[in-house]
Amino acid sequence: MKKLLFLTVFALATAVTYAGGYRVSLQGQRALAMGHTGVAVVNSAELGFFNPSGLVYLENRLNVSAGVSAVFSDVVFQNDEFGQMARTDSPVGTPFYLYASYKINDWLTLGLSAYTPYGSTVEWEDDWAGSHLVNNIDLQAIYIQPVASVKLSRYFSVGGGPIFVTGGVNFNRNLNRTLTDLEGNRSNVTVDATGVSAWGWSGSMMFTPTERLRVGFNYRSEIILEAEGGEATFSNIPNSPLTPFQNTTFDAGLPLPAEVSVGLSYQLMDKWLFAFDYNQTLWSAYNSLDIDFADPSIPDSENIRNYKNSSIYRFGMQYDANDMFTLRAGYYFDESPVQAGYFAPETPRNDSHGFTGGLSLNVNERFAIDASFLYIRFDEVDASYDFYFEDDQAVPFGGTYKSSAFIPGLGVTYKL
Amino acid sequence: MKNYFKYLPVLALGFVACEPELENPIDEPGFYSGGEADFTNYVALGNSLTSGTADGALYITGQQNSYPNILAQQFETVQDTDGFDQPLVDDNVGGLLAGGNQIVSNRLVLAVGSDGNPAPVVYDGTPTTDITNILSGPFNNMGVPGAKSFHLLAPGYGDLAGVSAGTSNPYFVRFASAPEASVIEDAIAQDPTFFSLWIGNNDVLAYATSGGTGEDQTGNLDPSTYGPSDITDPNVFASVYSQMVTALTGTGADGILINIPDVTSLPYFTTVPNNALDLDAETAANLTGFFQAVAGIFAQGAIQQGVPVEQAQALAAQYALTFNEGPNRFLIDVPVSETNPLGFRQMTEDELLVLTIDQGALAQGYGSVVLTPEVMQVLGLLQQGGQPSQEQAQLVLDAVSGIDDEDALDTSELANIEAATNEYNTTIQGLAQANGLAFFDARAKLIQVATEGIPFDAGVVTSTFATGGAFSLDGVHPTPRGQAIIANGLIDEINSTFNATVPKVNIGNYGTITLSNEVQ
Numbered sequence: 001m002k003k004l005l006f007l008t009v010f011a012l013a014t015a016v017t018y019a020g021g022y023r024v025s026l027q028g029q030r031a032l033a034m035g036h037t038g039v040a041v042v043n044s045a046e047l048g049f050f051n052p053s054g055l056v057y058l059e060n061r062l063n064v065s066a067g068v069s070a071v072f073s074d075v076v077f078q079n080d081e082f083g084q085m086a087r088t089d090s091p092v093g094t095p096f097y098l099y100a101s102y103k104i105n106d107w108l109t110l111g112l113s114a115y116t117p118y119g120s121t122v123e124w125e126d127d128w129a130g131s132h133l134v135n136n137i138d139l140q141a142i143y144i145q146p147v148a149s150v151k152l153s154r155y156f157s158v159g160g161g162p163i164f165v166t167g168g169v170n171f172n173r174n175l176n177r178t179l180t181d182l183e184g185n186r187s188n189v190t191v192d193a194t195g196v197s198a199w200g201w202s203g204s205m206m207f208t209p210t211e212r213l214r215v216g217f218n219y220r221s222e223i224i225l226e227a228e229g230g231e232a233t234f235s236n237i238p239n240s241p242l243t244p245f246q247n248t249t250f251d252a253g254l255p256l257p258a259e260v261s262v263g264l265s266y267q268l269m270d271k272w273l274f275a276f277d278y279n280q281t282l283w284s285a286y287n288s289l290d291i292d293f294a295d296p297s298i299p300d301s302e303n304i305r306n307y308k309n310s311s312i313y314r315f316g317m318q319y320d321a322n323d324m325f326t327l328r329a330g331y332y333f334d335e336s337p338v339q340a341g342y343f344a345p346e347t348p349r350n351d352s353h354g355f356t357g358g359l360s361l362n363v364n365e366r367f368a369i370d371a372s373f374l375y376i377r378f379d380e381v382d383a384s385y386d387f388y389f390e391d392d393q394a395v396p397f398g399g400t401y402k403s404s405a406f407i408p409g410l411g412v413t414y415k416l
Numbered sequence: 417m418k419n420y421f422k423y424l425p426v427l428a429l430g431f432v433a434c435e436p437e438l439e440n441p442i443d444e445p446g447f448y449s450g451g452e453a454d455f456t457n458y459v460a461l462g463n464s465l466t467s468g469t470a471d472g473a474l475y476i477t478g479q480q481n482s483y484p485n486i487l488a489q490q491f492e493t494v495q496d497t498d499g500f501d502q503p504l505v506d507d508n509v510g511g512l513l514a515g516g517n518q519i520v521s522n523r524l525v526l527a528v529g530s531d532g533n534p535a536p537v538v539y540d541g542t543p544t545t546d547i548t549n550i551l552s553g554p555f556n557n558m559g560v561p562g563a564k565s566f567h568l569l570a571p572g573y574g575d576l577a578g579v580s581a582g583t584s585n586p587y588f589v590r591f592a593s594a595p596e597a598s599v600i601e602d603a604i605a606q607d608p609t610f611f612s613l614w615i616g617n618n619d620v621l622a623y624a625t626s627g628g629t630g631e632d633q634t635g636n637l638d639p640s641t642y643g644p645s646d647i648t649d650p651n652v653f654a655s656v657y658s659q660m661v662t663a664l665t666g667t668g669a670d671g672i673l674i675n676i677p678d679v680t681s682l683p684y685f686t687t688v689p690n691n692a693l694d695l696d697a698e699t700a701a702n703l704t705g706f707f708q709a710v711a712g713i714f715a716q717g718a719i720q721q722g723v724p725v726e727q728a729q730a731l732a733a734q735y736a737l738t739f740n741e742g743p744n745r746f747l748i749d750v751p752v753s754e755t756n757p758l759g760f761r762q763m764t765e766d767e768l769l770v771l772t773i774d775q776g777a778l779a780q781g782y783g784s785v786v787l788t789p790e791v792m793q794v795l796g797l798l799q800q801g802g803q804p805s806q807e808q809a810q811l812v813l814d815a816v817s818g819i820d821d822e823d824a825l826d827t828s829e830l831a832n833i834e835a836a837t838n839e840y841n842t843t844i845q846g847l848a849q850a851n852g853l854a855f856f857d858a859r860a861k862l863i864q865v866a867t868e869g870i871p872f873d874a875g876v877v878t879s880t881f882a883t884g885g886a887f888s889l890d891g892v893h894p895t896p897r898g899q900a901i902i903a904n905g906l907i908d909e910i911n912s913t914f915n916a917t918v919p920k921v922n923i924g925n926y927g928t929i930t931l932s933n934e935v936q
């Protein structure tokens with residue numbers, strides 16, 4: 001037994017991980033198992049993220065959903081012209097959610113949601129070929145949102161609420177491709193900002209023309225995490241007036257873009273539910289990652305991103321097998337927001353196909369265990385980042401990238 | 417429930433198995449090919465260029481960026497190899513100790529002086545590499561700083577006992593397999609499958625960097641009689657070089673031979689221009705006047721000693737130098753002769769000054785005239801038609817301060833160097849062809865660096881001192897980026913000779929000079 005456990009731990013420890021891009025769509029095991037559809041699915045308190053207006057249609061007075069996913073993910077890079085190869089060795093990401101809703105009366109439900117829709121943990125080997133762009137990044141953002149759901153008629157409800165975001169980022173890269181201290185250690189900078197907070201909101205509608213068909217709409221606003229007075233730590237800087245990099249503070253703004261979702265669900269007979277969601281993430285807000293160092297002798301860092309708005313097409317279905325088991329499956333196609341020539345290895349994200357599955361184990365009438373898994377298949381892509389400059393000359397960095405992700409998740413649903 | 421636990425490892429391994437796989441990963445055997453060459457055990461032979469010396473010293477990061485180490489890393493992408501061991505020194509300070517006493521000075525770094533100008537200065541650190549600490553090899557990088565061609569065959573070249581007498585080499589002492597071993601023996605003993613040989617630079621370079629103070633030993637076939645700054649006889653070179661190639665190919669190894677660059681490609685000889693005597697109109701006129709006085713004094717003295725007037729005036733004419741506003745060429749000292757009794761002349765267009773020349777002295781009149789108030793007084797006297805005393809005349813002649821032999825390469829010295837270099841290179845290329853070895857024309861490559869430069873993804877690498885990117889602060893040895901250029905050149909030739917597809921490196925990923933204000 002001990003031996004087995006050791007092997008398990010060892011295998012997990014060597015798993016190479018990756019959280020594709022920094023939009024992490026893992027906001028509910030039931031929805032995720034159905035291709036992360038949910039804007040028009042009335043099923044559980046997961047609506048607190050997908051479409052708060054639908055909460056009022058939940059049958060029970062109290063609904064709670066909570067869960068966590070384990071993101072095992074990996075990126076491999078190679079450049080065959082120069083014989084370079086690198087793999088990320090990122091820690092396991094653990095995005096979570098917690099939703100609760102309480103029916104005040106027939107037309108009003110209030111709730112509280114906490115979820116982590118944005119985040120990224122990518123760790124390349126220090127000093128790898130692209131280390132002048134990124135060695136490692138850890139971006140975390142937790143959304144906390146009180147929601148209200150109001151039934152305006154049998155057919156129509158609205159919902160939403162303010163969002164409080166608290167987040168942080170830690171990012172390390174080498175200053176350029178060659179600068180070292182006398183001992184040959186690469187000069188690098190870490191920017192770190194924690195406890196950055198900001199406000200946003202979401203609003204939603206649900207239209208139920210027939211008992212079997214629902215149509216949903218959800219909008220979540222853009223929130224810009226403005227890091228002010230973050231810490232910039234410079235390491236391995238040569239002792240020379242020509243390299244005046246002293247530790248300092250910095251300001252930077254990172255957009256958590258707005259997202260529009262529309263979708264529908266259809267109940268076929270009593271056991272089948274089909275859902276389709278369309279998301280558009282308004283990534284064009286992410287124009288450039290600019291780091292403004294307080295020390296005037298340190299040049300500010302401008303990192304052009306020029307993302308474009310991107311679409312995701314999601315399909316899911318659910319089958320009530322029996323009283324005990326509910327089975328789910330789904331698929332989505334996730335368009336990359338990264339345009340040609342802007343493929344930066346801190347978010348090595350290209351078009352991907354997500355295959356999902358999962359089930360709920362209804363332990364009793366009130367309590368269910370929800371399991372899901374997601375396998376993301378990325379196309380192999382030849383890509384480059386062309387906006388890194390040395391002496392005002394653009395120095396592209398590129399090669400072939402391939403990512404994959406395997407994400408099991410576990411949650412619970414409780415209703416009273 | 418317990419039964420399910422046994423599946424946990426399988427599940428966990430399943431996650432690991434989800435690592436993305438590229439369709440054509442470069443680490444899969446066969447992606448790159450060594451062609452007919454086998455890089456399993458690569459051994460590099462040579463001198464300081466091969467060892468990774470830079471900034472006038474051997475230090476760890478220089479060794480890590482030596483062209484053999486870069487090559488070995490690229491070979492590793494082609495096939496499994498036995499690794500590439502280098503006799504790393506103990507620090508990045510450079511410098512060597514022998515029994516605790518420093519025998520070789522520290523490296524150079526680029527430091528910003530109190531005047532705000534960056535300049536190469538000796539790094540202020542305590543060296544820790546003691547040559548009495550003998551490393552246990554073998555080492556794939558057999559580059560020995562300072563070695564000339566015939567040294568690689570010399571038994572005892574790594575004998576600690578011979579260091580102080582100069583009969584052995586402190587760098588080879590560190591890693592020779594035994595005191596009586598030779599470099600070539602230790603290389604052959606490793607049974608290399610592939611080798612590179614870049615030797616012979618010091619056979620001319622030592623003479624060149626000494627400003628030609630050594631002897632051109634062409635015609636002398638006994639290298640044991642050579643001084644450290646002498647030019648090796650080309651026949652001696654051909655003989656020892658051919659012995660080395662025979663020994664190395666005798667193991668069945670493939671390899672590459674590298675020829676000898678022109679010294680005129682090195683910033684050590686091209687940084688201080690021979691016409692850096694920059695004069696305003698007044699100083700130029702003063703100097704012209706001064707040398708008219710010199711010519712006059714000389715003619716008069718010669719006539720007094722009985723030289724016929726016409727001959728005296730003809731000899732004196734060479735000293736009536738004219739100086740113009742703007743850049744003027746310096747004067748150098750030459751041996752006193754019947755045709756040049758005062759022993760100086762102005763430099764010719766192609767003659768070179770060394771990097772280490774005292775620039776402060778140049779500004780004070782070294783290379784032209786040290787015009788002291790006393791000398792000016794005599795000049796004034798002459799202008800007024802006065803007759804200087806013999807002492808005063810001598811004062812004027814002594815004010816001429818030609819550049820010493822050790823600071824310049826004159827036409828004949830350059831001719832010696834060029835002749836030897838050309839003969840060595842004919843030998844090297846001939847032996848490469850005769851033995852089916854690859855051949856890298858380092859001479860042509862460094863001419864390219866010095867003239868047009870080597871373009872790369874962030875600019876152009878040139879041989880301009882300190883800023884060009886190719887040469888370290890000693891003006892002779894390459895920077896890591898320079899080493900990468902050499903490695904790429906070698907890879908090109910290896911690929912074409914052996915039908916291989918070894919990938920080149922991106923020279924933009926290799927650094928240039930090191931900054932530090934921790935200086936002596």
